[in-house]
Amino acid sequence: MNHSIPTLRTERLTLRPLAMADFPAYRDFMASPRSTGVGGPYDLPSTWGVFCHDLANWHFFGHGALMIDLGETGECIGQIGINHGPLFPEKELGWLLYEGHEGRGYAAEAAVALRDWAFETLNLPTLVSYVSPQNRKSAAVAERIGGTLDPLAPRSDPEDLVYRYHQVKTA
Template identity: 40%
Template sequence: MNATSPISQAPLTNAPRLETERLILRGPEMADVEAFIAFSADEARSIGFGYIPQRDEAWRWFVMNIGHWHIHGYGYMTIEDKITGKPAGICGIWNPEGWPEPELGWVVYEGFEGKGIAYEAALAARAWAYSDLGMTTMTSNIVPSNLRSIALATRLGARFEREYDNVQMGLDHLYRHPDAEALL
């Protein structure tokens, strides 16, 4: 944000508000952009998601997610920590041009790892996609070196299905989540 732009805390999408024991998953707000930009510029942390060292490019990705919501009716939600009120990451359903099918994705920001936040958020987002969006299956697309995300996908019940060439990330592994009926 530049110094003359007010930071909006108004919802920018039609995203639902999902609450878990410790988290709120909600639509992105402009007040969330700084946390996303900081994550994107940290090469070691963002490499499995897409390292974006240029501030303006990270800002563009953030607003692209808002457009994704308007086109698909779903996208990445901000994970808000109930105790601090701070953005703890993003989680949701992602399916841009070139993706094999809708993907359940997650990112946890610095200071929030190792607390089960991604797991809790991913369970809520997947349940919402199955119950409210009527999706019957989904994937998580993970770069092979992202061992933490592979472990989380496995913990969520997803199983390695195949390798493919991701238009944005290169070699990617597609993990298939249990279908909606299997989770009932």
């Protein structure tokens, strides 16, 4: 399969394909305690594997991760993605922000853009976000963008909260 990777723009952000130049900041985030919400901290080989996985999803499934850049400066501030495959029971909308960029609405803005792209382009009826109960900031983002708790949804980690987003069809 050969799927093109989109670039999406919002009022303040550019969501774009991963590039090798993104790896150092990504590596630093994944090695830090801040990465516990995405299964970390990770060592270098594991971080490289996750980075490659995030890109490979585009080839296998037609969706994957995009880096989040500030539109005004071009600074890369994190990542947004739709995960799938053997690690995820359903297509999952996930995000991470680098230190110093939380609390400004960037995660929600990026998540809405990628969620809406997925609903329109992939014609998905739903998406989910798997959130650790300790990660209140991500739970708040999921709720802010319309996610509702789905206690019956399948999950790899039985402790995770599952927020479900439904595609809203307009007439």
